[in-house]
Amino acid sequence: MRTGEFFFHTFARRDKARIRIMFRQKLQQKLQQRLSPQQIQFVRLLELPAIEMEDRVKQELEENPVLEEGSDTMPERGDEAAEPLEDDGSYAEEVDMSLGDYMTEDDIPHYKLAEMHDREDRHEDIPFSSGISLQESLLEQLGLRDLSEREKKIGEYIIGNIDDNGYLRRDLISITDDLVFKAGEDVSEADIQSVLAVIHDLDPPGAGARSLQECLLLQLERKPQTHCTSLAITVVAGYFGMFAKKHYDKIMKNLDIGEHEMKQILQEITALNPKPGNSLAGISDTAVQIMPDFIVETNNDDLTLIMNQRGIPDLHISHEYTDMLNDYAKNKANRTAEMREAIQFVKQKLDAARWFIDSVRQRQETLQRTMQAIIMLQRDFFLSGDETHLHPMILKDVAQHSGYDISTISRVSNSKYVQTNFGIYPLKFFFSESTQNESGEEISTREVKQIMKEYIDVEDKHSPLTDDILSVMLKDKGYVIARRTVAKYREQMDIPVARLRKEL
Numbered sequence: 001m002r003t004g005e006f007f008f009h010t011f012a013r014r015d016k017a018r019i020r021i022m023f024r025q026k027l028q029q030k031l032q033q034r035l036s037p038q039q040i041q042f043v044r045l046l047e048l049p050a051i052e053m054e055d056r057v058k059q060e061l062e063e064n065p066v067l068e069e070g071s072d073t074m075p076e077r078g079d080e081a082a083e084p085l086e087d088d089g090s091y092a093e094e095v096d097m098s099l100g101d102y103m104t105e106d107d108i109p110h111y112k113l114a115e116m117h118d119r120e121d122r123h124e125d126i127p128f129s130s131g132i133s134l135q136e137s138l139l140e141q142l143g144l145r146d147l148s149e150r151e152k153k154i155g156e157y158i159i160g161n162i163d164d165n166g167y168l169r170r171d172l173i174s175i176t177d178d179l180v181f182k183a184g185e186d187v188s189e190a191d192i193q194s195v196l197a198v199i200h201d202l203d204p205p206g207a208g209a210r211s212l213q214e215c216l217l218l219q220l221e222r223k224p225q226t227h228c229t230s231l232a233i234t235v236v237a238g239y240f241g242m243f244a245k246k247h248y249d250k251i252m253k254n255l256d257i258g259e260h261e262m263k264q265i266l267q268e269i270t271a272l273n274p275k276p277g278n279s280l281a282g283i284s285d286t287a288v289q290i291m292p293d294f295i296v297e298t299n300n301d302d303l304t305l306i307m308n309q310r311g312i313p314d315l316h317i318s319h320e321y322t323d324m325l326n327d328y329a330k331n332k333a334n335r336t337a338e339m340r341e342a343i344q345f346v347k348q349k350l351d352a353a354r355w356f357i358d359s360v361r362q363r364q365e366t367l368q369r370t371m372q373a374i375i376m377l378q379r380d381f382f383l384s385g386d387e388t389h390l391h392p393m394i395l396k397d398v399a400q401h402s403g404y405d406i407s408t409i410s411r412v413s414n415s416k417y418v419q420t421n422f423g424i425y426p427l428k429f430f431f432s433e434s435t436q437n438e439s440g441e442e443i444s445t446r447e448v449k450q451i452m453k454e455y456i457d458v459e460d461k462h463s464p465l466t467d468d469i470l471s472v473m474l475k476d477k478g479y480v481i482a483r484r485t486v487a488k489y490r491e492q493m494d495i496p497v498a499r500l501r502k503e504l
Contacts, residue, residue, distance in 0.1 A: 042359040046366060046408070049415045051291040053363075054311035060356055066321045066349040067356065069313040134166060134207065134277045135159055141202045147195075154179065154187060154195045158208065166207040166277030167215070172196070206276035213240045219272045231261065232268040243269070246500055263504050292419035294371045296382055303375055303382055307368055308419075315357050321346050366404065370412045371427075373401035378430050385422030388447045392434030435485075437478045448479055449489050456495060461503040 048056055061067055132140075138159045147155065157179060161170050172192045179185040199208040205222045209215035213236060220233045235243055239251050252262050273279060295306040328343050375382060377397060380389040395413070399406045413427040432446040455473060459465045465473070467490065471483045481489075495501075 038355045038359065041355060042362055043411065045359050045363045046411045047414060049291070049417070050293045050308055050311070051289060054291075057312055057315070057360070061315075064349055064353055064356070066318050066346070066353040068316055068318045070316060134164060134204075135162060138162070138199065138202055138207060142199070145198060147198070150185065150187075151191075151195050151198075153183065153185060154192060155199060157183065158192070158196055158199060162208055162277075164277050165275040166204065166209065168196070168208050168210050171210075204273070204276040204279045206273065209276075212274055213237075215274065215276065216269060216272050219276070220268075228261075228264045228268050231255065231257070232265050235265055236269065246502055248504060259504055266504065290417055290424060292417040292424055293367065294416070294418040296371075296375060296418055296420050298383060298421045301383065303379065305368070305371055305375060307364065309364075312360075315353075315360065317350065317353050317357070321350060325350070366408065367412060367416075369402045370398060370404065370409060371418065373398045374427065374430055376401060381430070382420060385420065387450045390430065390432060390444045390446050392442055392444045393431055394433070395431065435479070435481070438475075438480050439478070443479075445489065448474065448481060449493055451477065451479070452486065452489060453493060453495070456501070459501075461501065464498040464501040466498045 045053065045056065061069065139156060142152065142155045142159065158168065158175065161175065162168050172189050175192055176187055176189055179187050196208060200218055202208075205219045206215040209218055216236050217233065220229060220236065223229055234255065235251060239254065242248075242250050248262055248266075251257075252259065257265075291310075292308055295308055297304045297306065324346060325343065328339065374393075377393050378390060380391070381387070395406045395409045398409045398413075402409065404412075413431065416427045417424050418427060432444045434442045435445055435448060437443055451474065452470060455465060455470060467483045467486045470490075471481055471486045474481045474486070490497075
């Protein structure tokens, strides 16, 4: 055998071996943990705050005729009232099946399952009229201008790309491409710029700006022109970077002006609206309503927890439908296909009602035990209302005291509020990391932040406190905090650096 043939046969045998390995069949046992539909329902209810839970209960009452309001006792499976359902073996196989038998994820096609989950995760709000929006106001004003149909179409597309703050976030070249491909309008960048200049002349001043600098310039140009306004335009147009960084001394030197004129320029610019779209916010936006999930009342040294269940009624299962099932179980002679289909639907709704009632009760118990753990860990704050009395607390601490998993505590603390004698607080307010003072005692980072804020509130604005000085002041008070940690806490509180806090 020649050398080439030898290598050919050798590789052919190897390829056959690989193919046999690739297509080898084998049995394998695997243990998977999957949430049941009831567990999924409970998790979703647990995440809902009180006001959304109220809407969810109302929705379930409308969709499930078996579910009724009011306190009542309904015999569960295995009680005497449910025994007639099991009097016949064939009937038990035919009718007595749980909701899981109808809706197991193994039996539902994947595309249907994804569609169901999408519908459940989607929150659809009922549209309502709350006044005119910024875009509607601009379109109405644009219609009053003497423009051609082509220019109006360009203007309408530009206004459609203006956000609620009043800014045009897309560049003109992208808008040109969109009009060519989507609207079939062959326009140039100069055409877009010409129509944009018309939009800049509409109210509110500054709408349609592409940057903060342009927004401020548009507003200044619309104001009556005075010496101070002219200087403000010069500063924004030519020295905006210095102005943003508060390098006022460099601006005064370049413009050869004094401190008095610089203060007037500051007053002129700071009086402008950096978000012109918000001028219609009082009309178009609606106030966010907060309903506390918990109420903690303080009486001397006693704390009382009250679960806010206002708007969430007691639920029970209708006896009418359970009686219908019992009558069907006794009537063996006259069972038609239509009756079997109807009773199957009723049984499905009964199971769904039981599951929902159990999930609501389980949610109530979980919320109560979790809040009791938080009250125990933050007792000093609930008695005094002083933030410096907050103790370090993380999700793990609450989980250990309540007996739940950390993920459950995270879901409970999300979007939930508690009403106290000192105000309403989100549950996330009570969670904070820990640090140590010079005696080695663990304290909450919130306590350090509160002291930092007090120092900054009373600082001399002409010479604000730097991070290094704050670090020294905290050390003198017994908190050994590094400068970089002070900077981190300051950024978490949305407080700018000392240079940006400086005032003339």
